[in-house]
Amino acid sequence: MSSLQLEGVAKGYGSRKALDGFSLEVGEGERVALLGPSGCGKTTALRLLAGFEAPDAGRVLVGGSVVAERGRIVVPAERRGIGMVFQDLALWPHMTVRGNLEFGLRAQGVPSQERERRIHQMLARVELLEYADTNPGSLSGGQQQRVALARALVLRPRALLMDEPLSNLDEELNLKLRAEILQLQAEFGFALLYVTHDREEAFALADRIVLVARGRTILEGDPAG
Amino acid sequence: MGRRSTLRLVFAVWALIALLPMLAMLQRSLMPDGRITLSTYTQLFASAREWTLLGNTLLLAGATAILAGLLGLPLSVLLARTNLPGRRALFALFVLPILLPPSVLAYGWVALLGRDGPLGGLLGSSGGTFLFGPAGCLIVFVASFLPVVLLFTAASLLAANPRLEEAARLCATPSSVLLGITIPQVLPAFVMAVLLLFCLVLGETGAPTFLRVNVYAVESLAQFAAFYDFSSATAAACPLLLVVLLAFWGLHLLGVRPSAVLQAPSTGRAPEPFQLGRSGSRLAVLAGALWAGLAGLPLAALFLRSAAPRAYVAALAAAGASFGRSFSFAALGASLIVLFGLLIAYGRMIGALRQGTEMLTLFLFAVPGPVLGIGLISLWNRPATNGIYRTPVILLLGYLAQYVVLGDWITKAALASIPRSMEEAAAAAGAGWARRLTTIAMPLAWKGLAGAWLLAFLFCFRDTGIAMVVYPPGRDTLTVRLFTMMANGRPEVIAALCMLILASVAAPFAVLGILDARSRQ
Ligand SMILES: Nc1ncnc2c1ncn2[C@@H]1O[C@H](COP(=O)(O)OP(=O)(O)O)[C@@H](O)[C@H]1O
Ligand SMILES: [Mg+2]
Numbered sequence: 001m002s003s004l005q006l007e008g009v010a011k012g013y014g015s016r017k018a019l020d021g022f023s024l025e026v027g028e029g030e031r032v033a034l035l036g037p038s039g040c041g042k043t044t045a046l047r048l049l050a051g052f053e054a055p056d057a058g059r060v061l062v063g064g065s066v067v068a069e070r071g072r073i074v075v076p077a078e079r080r081g082i083g084m085v086f087q088d089l090a091l092w093p094h095m096t097v098r099g100n101l102e103f104g105l106r107a108q109g110v111p112s113q114e115r116e117r118r119i120h121q122m123l124a125r126v127e128l129l130e131y132a133d134t135n136p137g138s139l140s141g142g143q144q145q146r147v148a149l150a151r152a153l154v155l156r157p158r159a160l161l162m163d164e165p166l167s168n169l170d171e172e173l174n175l176k177l178r179a180e181i182l183q184l185q186a187e188f189g190f191a192l193l194y195v196t197h198d199r200e201e202a203f204a205l206a207d208r209i210v211l212v213a214r215g216r217t218i219l220e221g222d223p224a225g
Numbered sequence: 226m227g228r229r230s231t232l233r234l235v236f237a238v239w240a241l242i243a244l245l246p247m248l249a250m251l252q253r254s255l256m257p258d259g260r261i262t263l264s265t266y267t268q269l270f271a272s273a274r275e276w277t278l279l280g281n282t283l284l285l286a287g288a289t290a291i292l293a294g295l296l297g298l299p300l301s302v303l304l305a306r307t308n309l310p311g312r313r314a315l316f317a318l319f320v321l322p323i324l325l326p327p328s329v330l331a332y333g334w335v336a337l338l339g340r341d342g343p344l345g346g347l348l349g350s351s352g353g354t355f356l357f358g359p360a361g362c363l364i365v366f367v368a369s370f371l372p373v374v375l376l377f378t379a380a381s382l383l384a385a386n387p388r389l390e391e392a393a394r395l396c397a398t399p400s401s402v403l404l405g406i407t408i409p410q411v412l413p414a415f416v417m418a419v420l421l422l423f424c425l426v427l428g429e430t431g432a433p434t435f436l437r438v439n440v441y442a443v444e445s446l447a448q449f450a451a452f453y454d455f456s457s458a459t460a461a462a463c464p465l466l467l468v469v470l471l472a473f474w475g476l477h478l479l480g481v482r483p484s485a486v487l488q489a490p491s492t493g494r495a496p497e498p499f500q501l502g503r504s505g506s507r508l509a510v511l512a513g514a515l516w517a518g519l520a521g522l523p524l525a526a527l528f529l530r531s532a533a534p535r536a537y538v539a540a541l542a543a544a545g546a547s548f549g550r551s552f553s554f555a556a557l558g559a560s561l562i563v564l565f566g567l568l569i570a571y572g573r574m575i576g577a578l579r580q581g582t583e584m585l586t587l588f589l590f591a592v593p594g595p596v597l598g599i600g601l602i603s604l605w606n607r608p609a610t611n612g613i614y615r616t617p618v619i620l621l622l623g624y625l626a627q628y629v630v631l632g633d634w635i636t637k638a639a640l641a642s643i644p645r646s647m648e649e650a651a652a653a654a655g656a657g658w659a660r661r662l663t664t665i666a667m668p669l670a671w672k673g674l675a676g677a678w679l680l681a682f683l684f685c686f687r688d689t690g691i692a693m694v695v696y697p698p699g700r701d702t703l704t705v706r707l708f709t710m711m712a713n714g715r716p717e718v719i720a721a722l723c724m725l726i727l728a729s730v731a732a733p734f735a736v737l738g739i740l741d742a743r744s745r746q
Contacts, residue, residue, distance in 0.1 A: 052391055052497070077394045084395055090388035094409045103405055107397030155396055 002064065003028045003159045003191035004049050004082075009058030011044050018044040020216060021058070026159065031185060031192040033202035036212035042195040045212075046161045049193070050084050051077030063158060078107070083152030083190070084161040087168075089144055091136040097123070097147050098132040101154045108155065122154040126180075142173045146180070153184065159191040166201065178204050228658040232572030236582060239565050243589050243626035246600030247466065253603045254459035265460040275445060279464060282441040285359060285433075286426035289366040294419040296367070296515070297374025301411075302403065303512060305379035308498045310509045315516065316375070317738055322520045323372035324683050324730040326704045328431030328711060329723045331365045333523025335435075336530045336720055343526055362438045366426050368519035373422045374415065381414030381486065382407070387496035399499055413481045420472045421591050427465055428593025428690045431708050441465065446595040447693055459603055462596040469591050473584065483587045484573075484580040524727065531720035540721035543714070544706045548725070551703035554617055555685035558624035562681040563674060565625060566632020567640075571662065574640055586630040594690015597623055601695050616697055623691040628684045632677045639673020640666060642744075676740045679733045686730065 004026040011019045019041045026032045034042050047053050048060050051073060060068040062082065067075040092100050098119055105115045123129045126146040131139060136147050145165060152160055162181075166174045182205065185192050196202050202209050226234070257265050269275055303309055304316040322330060334356055339345050355361060389410065393402045430447050433440040445461035476483075501508060531537070541548070569586065572578040589597075601623050605614040613619050643666060651661045667674060689704040696705050703726065710719055 050391070050395060052394065076398075077391075078397055080395075082395060084392065086388045086392060088386070088388055090386065090392040092389055092392070092406060103393065104396035107393075107401045107405070151392075152395075 002026060003030070003062070004193060005059075005061035005064075006045060006048060006055075007059040007061065009045075009048060009055035009060065011041075011048060011053065011055050019048075019055075020214075022212075022216060023058075024210060026191045026193050028158075029189045029191055031194065031205060031207045033206035033209045034193060034195045034212060035199060035202040035209055036197065038197055040212045040214055042197075042212060043163055046084070046163055046193065046195060049159075050082055050161060051075070051080050081155075081158045082161060083155060083157035083159070085145075085148045085152055085163070085165045087164045089148045089165070091144060091147055091151070093135070093137055095136075096133050097128060097136055097139075100136060100147060100151050104151065104155045118154055122150045125184075126150045141169055142177065145169070145177055149181070149184065153188060153190075156188070157190055159193065160185075162192070162194045164196055167196070167198070174201070181205065228575070229572075229577040232568055232575070232577040235565065235568040236572060236578055239569065239625070239629060240585065242622050243585075243629075246597065246604040246626070247592075249604035250459045250462055250596075250600040253456060254463055257456040265456045266463075269445075269457050269460050275441075275461070278439060278441045278444050281359075281439070282427060283468070285362060285366070285438070285440065286423045288363055289370060289426045290419050290423040292363065292367050293371045293374050293422055294415070297371055297378060297418070298408070298415055300371075300512065300515075301375050301378035301382060301415075302408070302499075303508060304375065305382045306407065306496065306499055307501050307505075309501060309505055309512070311513075312509075313742075315509070315512050316379070317734075318516050318521070319375055320372040321731075321734065322369045323376075324687055324734055325369070325723075325726060326431050326687050326689050326707065327365050327369040327429055328435050328689070328704075328707060329527070329726060330368055330520060330523050331361070331432040331435050332711060332719060332723055333520075333527045334361060334365060336716070337523050337526035341716075343529060344522075357437045359438055362433055362436045364519070365432045365436070366429065369432075370422045370425055371519070373425065374418045377414045377418035377421075377486070378411050381411040383495055385410050385496055390496055403499060413479075414486045416479060417476060417481050417483065417486050420476055421587070424469045424472055424591035424593070427468065428595055430595060430693055431689050431704065431711075434708070435711050442593055442595050442690070446593075446599060455599075455602070458599050462599045465593050465596050469588070469593070472591070473588050477584075482580070482584070484583040527720045527723045527727075530717055531724045533717060533721075536715075536717040536721035537725070539715070539718045540725060543710065543718060544703060544722055544725075547701050547703045547706035548729075550617075550700055551686055552729075554620055554624075554702060555682045557617075558621050558628070558685035559678045559681035561621060561625045562628050562632040562685075563636065563678045564632075565629050566634075566677060566681075567636045567667075567674065569629065570633050570637035570640055571666070574637070583630075583633065586633050589626050590628065590630045592627065594623075594627065594688060594692075595694050597627055598691045598694025601691070617700065619695050619697065620692060620702075623695060624681075624685045624688065627688075627691060628681055631681045631684060635673055635677035635680060636670065639670035639677075639744075642673070643669045672740050672744050676737055676744075679737045679740075683730055683733055683737075 002025045006022055006024040008021050008023055009019055010017065010021060022041065022045060024045065034045060036042055048055055048068065049062070051067065054068045054071050054073045057070055059066050062075070062080050067080055092103070095103065101119045101122060102115055105118060110118070120129070123132055126149060128143060128146055128150065131143065136144055139147065148165070166177055169177065178201065194202070194205050254265055255261055255263070300319065304312045304319070309315070336342050337344055338356055385407065390402055390406055393406045397405065428442050429440070430443050434443050442465070446458055569578065569582065573580065573582060601619050602614070605619055613622070647669065648661050648665055651665045656664070687704065689708065692702045692705050693708065696702055707722055707726070710722065
């Protein structure tokens with residue numbers, strides 16, 4: 001069964017078509033990279049899957065059930081069980097690191113003791129326990145990346161969407177975080193849809209690469225082949 | 226002189242214009258006859274009446290701030306961040322009253338509920354008892370100053386990074402996102418607006434006088450300054466100044482920085498509106514009813530009361546000259562404000578001025594008008610400076626001191642929207658900074674500059690606090706004339722005058738709205 005699926009979706013903004021008959025499938029626990037030049041519709045594809053927008057045509061499926069179709073959202077974002085790491089991370093500046101992790105757990109109705117336990121475990125896993133009560137704005141770039149990952153993963157999503165999360169980092173940190181993402185994926189087993197315009201990054205992270213241009217898939221294949 | 230030193234000098238000139246009057250006032254209150262003494266203060270505050278007045282005024286301002294805050298926060302979210310039908314029009318309607326002197330609304334309420342008003346029969350004499358007192362004054366103030374909360378909070382709501390909400394939408398319902406992410410982000414702007422509003426109410430004179438509520442700004446400042454004893458007025462002004470200082474100190478302690486709050490809207494796409502679903506139209510009707518209850522009905526009553534051409538002819542005959550003066554003073558004031566505001570904002574942008582300068586321009590905005598007026602008189606009423614004291618120049622200096630923040634804020638946003646590279650390219654082509662400013666930055670920011678000018682014009686035009694105290698002899702402004710006419714004029718003529726004021730602010734306001742909508746595209 002596929003975890004994430006776009007079926008012939010189209011999405012336009014005004015007269016501009018961001019996606020046009022675009023299809024994509026990500027299996028359970030699979031790692032897929034979406035590779036393409038800037039402006040080709042990668043972010044739009046993620047936003048459709050996340051539930052921020054509805055497609056003009058086509059269907060969006062999560063875990064095999066339709067979550068949006070033809071201009072209509074069937075299952076809203078908060079009930080799709082999808083995590084996302086944004087390009088600018090979007091850590092909430094008015095909360096501590098712990099607060100950033102707790103918000104989602106609380107919203108999902110996780111009882112307080114269980115919340116504590118999961119936050120502790122997750123922060124320990126990404127080596128940020130000592131920063132639990134600091135403001136994310138005061139952390140380094142790499143640490144902020146890990147907070148963003150932890151915030152998404154503490155909710156145990158079935159799939160994780162990442163939108164060029166490493167594009168603003170230097171080479172060394174970039175390599176380190178790639179390894180970290182791969183480890184976390186192996187441990188937690190979520191499906192990963194990773195957007196990038198960097199070929200090398202795509203090859204390093206994915207089981208399968210989807211090349212996109214002007215809102216359409218132009219090539220699919222696994223990095224080895 | 227270099228760019229940085231010129232811009233610093235401009236700011237220093239403005240700061241002197243704005244702060245010297247306050248210092249002169251303090252000096253006069255402490256040295257009424259050349260020697261340092263506290264006698265003016267001890268005499269003034271020996272009377273229980275002063276304390277009662279001050280207490281009542283603070284209570285009234287506090288009640289207005291609380292009520293406007295309670296209404297303003299949900300209303301800003303509703304009008305700025307949801308898909309409420311008609312939200313743009315409603316926003317404009319709710320903002321409109323800030324452009325009118327509150328006495329216009331006060332007069333409208335009396336026209337509505339008074340003995341011969343459309344709803345007068347309904348309430349009988351209880352309408353009057355209710356209106357002529359703190360309750361009536363409170364309603365007028367809430368309607369008049371609610372826009373302060375709406376404008377600041379809405380601007381902050383629209384400047385927020387949409388990703389922050391989206392990150393929350395992945396795991397939380399829209400209402401949790403609103404309460405947990407959206408509203409906490411705008412709290413600094415909201416708190417600043419509420420405190421600012423509190424300070425603005427302290428300086429109001431027209432509406433309380435008309436509604437027979439004794440407030441400090443009228444009894445202790447305006448009247449002392451005009452009729453009795455100028456030294457007492459200077460002493461009476463200082464407590465209000467102190468209250469405003471305390472309010473700003475509180476802001477500082479809370480970590481609210483005007484430079485962070487008065488942000489340029491983020492250049493990215495505005496955040497997605499919250500969907501109201503089927504309750505949308507009901508909420509729109511509710512918001513419309515609230516507006517009607519606060520401002521719409523009294524304005525309509527004024528219109529009905531004035532509805533005879535004769536009333537307008539009489540109003541123009543009585544106040545035509547004041548009208549002309551108000552237009553030209555406000556136009557001159559607005560030009561000065563945009564000039565200084567632009568240079569100050571530009572100075573801050575290139576790092577010649579500190580971010581904290583914004584706190585000072587905002588502080589001057591919050592100083593009650595009559596206090597500033599008394600300061601201006603303290604400074605300029607000397608034989609050597611009669612050319613300022615006895616002419617409209619003193620009024621223009623007051624406008625510049627009080628309202629420069631409007632030019633500062635709006636041009637800052639406009640300048641921020643110009644890519645740095647544009648100016649750098651001009652610099653590389655050999656253009657000096659003054660040329661770059663006038664040929665690159667100003668043309669590219671013209672919408673912002675025009676908007677700043679219109680907004681400054683509107684605030685100078687509606688000003689009552691400064692003008693009431695310093696208007697040059699025989700040359701009153703429209704708001705001062707309205708104030709005097711309200712004491713003894715014919716009702717339909719006053720109503721017609723109010724309508725004329727409404728019409729004169731509505732036109733620039735409409736242009737401002739169009740400019741704003743265009744710059745958001
Ligand atoms: N909210 C929006 N409004 C208008 N145009 C948009 C919007 N989002 C994306 N676009 C346009 O759609 C196209 C695809 O955008 P995007 O999905 O962000 O591309 P990518 O992430 O691959 O760079 C671009 O041309 C972009 O300008
Ligand atoms: Mg993108």
